[in-house]
Amino acid sequence: MRREQTHHSKAWYNALSPYYDVLVDPFQGRLRRRGIEWFGVSPDDRVLDIGCGTGRGIATLQNAVASDGHVIGIDVAEQMCQLAQDRLDDEDPSAVVCGDALSLPFDADSFDAVLVSFALELFDDDHRTAVLAEIHRVLRPSGRICVISPTTAASDIVSLLYTRLNDAFPTLVDSRPLDVSAVLTTAGFGVVQTRIEWAVIVPVEVVVAHHESRA
Template sequence: MTREQTRRHNARRREQTRHSKAWYNALSRYYDVLVDPVQGRLRRRGIDRLGASPDDRVLDVGCGTGRGVVTLQDAVGSDGRVVGIDVAERMCRLARDRLEDEAPSEVVCGDALTLPFDADSFDVVLASFTLELFEADHRRAVLEELRRVLVPQGRICVIAPSTATSTTIPPLYVRLNDAFPRLVDSRPFDVSTTLAEANFEVVLTHFEWVLVIPVELVVARCGSRP
């Protein structure tokens, strides 16, 4: 990558982060009413399929208002630890309020492109309706970060709008994103293929339709890093 390409790449990253923060900060007050009824059922199914065990260390990427963190903390018990991370400060405040009595859970405000955690920090990662918010090259960078913070053979569940089962809806969604990027901020992608290309071993793939959008739930394992 040339210096100019790197500059443009980093500028897109910064713009994407600014847009996501502004949009989800504005949405935060209404998120549980407008969005969670649609996404919550699949998030809970993904957590169940992950099979988090007592004493697991778990990361919830794009944790929103913290509902997933609560469910995950119940799964790992008092010997486990769940960390939620979200780029929107208001989302983080709502999540911390929800988790006030859920020690040792924690919520960190930060960017999934540069996770503020050491390598091998987590046994399990949940990314529910998060990766589709990134452009393809940034999505690859996020997956590299998730591989870095996961232990070898650590488990990941990704839930996202998918291009794998429909030839019409995803392209329409992409065109809407191009035309109205602030209202339609998702970019459907082939979740299983993307995880495999990022050197994850796909264990389970499940498809559902949410409204008119095909959604893919994928559980995978992280192999050893080179």
């Protein structure tokens, strides 16, 4: 099941990649930039952008960390990764990694911060738990995470509609809103700040949390 979901996601986002910035980014880009600003990465941070898409988030994060830090983006779709690398025009090929968030190809305690913008809601419950465990592993003990996701916390009606559309059109509407704060707390992160923003009529939760050591 895990490989099947990854295969379908990869195929869908490879097909979508040429149109992504025109069709999707107008709705997500403003909230991603606001989340990164609120996240407050430091100039020397090592940052991971999970589900980096066409690289707009990586570019914003690179400006935030400047030359003393380092940003790596990872995405499962090869075409997204290629567009991200082209956008960055970066001689360092390690800036973009094509890989699966279910098994992050990084050592433990590798990052000071992890951004997950409009990506966590794409995973079903079991896969989401695995992704968050991987993030917990690669984050340093003092590290922090910012998740931006459609949320169930603000509007039951919109969340119900979103869920019904996902049931009817699982490829086109390929995600379900989350109670982001609760999901992160259950996964062993300590929520620091949370706020509700809106992408047109869809409520979006921006949550900043920190790494908590497991017993």
